[in-house]
Amino acid sequence: xxxxxxxxxxxxxxxxxxxxxxxxxxxxxxxxxxxxxxxxxxxxxxxxxxxxxxxxxxxxxxxxxxxxxxxxxxxxxxxxxxxxxxxxxxxxxxxxxxxxxxxxxxxxxxxxxxx
Amino acid sequence: xxxxxxxxxxxxxxxxxxxxxxxxxxxxxxxxxxxxxxxxxxxxxxxxxxxxxxxxxxxxxxxxxxxxxxxxxxxxxxxxxxxxxxxxxxxxxxxxxxxxxxxxxxxxxx
Numbered sequence: 069x070x071x072x073x074x075x076x077x078x079x080x081x082x083x084x085x086x087x088x089x090x091x092x093x094x095x096x097x098x099x100x101x102x103x104x105x106x107x108x109x110x111x112x113x114x115x116x117x118x119x120x121x122x123x124x125x126x127x128x129x130x131x132x133x134x135x136x137x138x139x140x141x142x143x144x145x146x147x148x149x150x151x152x153x154x155x156x157x158x159x160x161x162x163x164x165x166x167x168x169x170x171x172x173x174x175x176x177x178x179x180x181x182x183x
Numbered sequence: 184x185x186x187x188x189x190x191x192x193x194x195x196x197x198x199x200x201x202x203x204x205x206x207x208x209x210x211x212x213x214x215x216x217x218x219x220x221x222x223x224x225x226x227x228x229x230x231x232x233x234x235x236x237x238x239x240x241x242x243x244x245x246x247x248x249x250x251x252x253x254x255x256x257x258x259x260x261x262x263x264x265x266x267x268x269x270x271x272x273x274x275x276x277x278x279x280x281x282x283x284x285x286x287x288x289x290x291x292x293x
């Protein structure tokens with residue numbers, strides 16, 4: 069299909085390990101978003117790219133979180149020295165242009181469990 | 184900080200009944216979106232409302248945007264088991280990102 073894909077779907081990490089989560093947006097979509105969804109909650113904004121430019125990273129919880137989109141397509145969210153409170157589903161979404169009334173298409177998410 | 188509150192948090196009703204869920208904020212939205220999310224999947228957009236007082240219908244679902252653009256409701260008529268899921272509202276406050284509500288987890292009992 070031509071939807072947003074994320075990998076891995078599930079990741080178990082020991083506390084202190086580094087993890088990298090991948091997002092493949094819909095081809096040609098300019099904007100890419102990362103969200104964190106804790107159990108039983110709505111998604112919370114982490115960061116936003118327009119092409120390769122990271123325009124907003126105000127939602128990243130700490131400097132252990134880092135995101136990149138070097139060629140304006142695939143994006144990687146990296147979490148260093150994982151902590152138990154990082155356990156959540158990490159959702160990626162892409163849209164053709166910018167946010168607002170533009171539709172965001174979400175991937176299935178990566179469920180991260182930190183032991 | 185803009186907050187979106189949804190109510191009720193959980194709702195379980197019999198097939199065929201009607202229901203309404205609510206989304207409220209203290210701030211004005213530029214636009215508001217409703218999503219449905221099923222287990223193991225990402226949210227899927229149902230509708231976007233932009234104009235205060237706007238009403239949109241999607242089969243048995245009716246979405247209303249408050250006149251002051253600070254609240255919205257989703258009404259489902261004759262609920263069916265396929266309507267089961269997590270319903271999320273998300274507001275655009277004009278700052279290039281969506282703020283999601285806390286969600287309403289809906290269960291329709293056959």
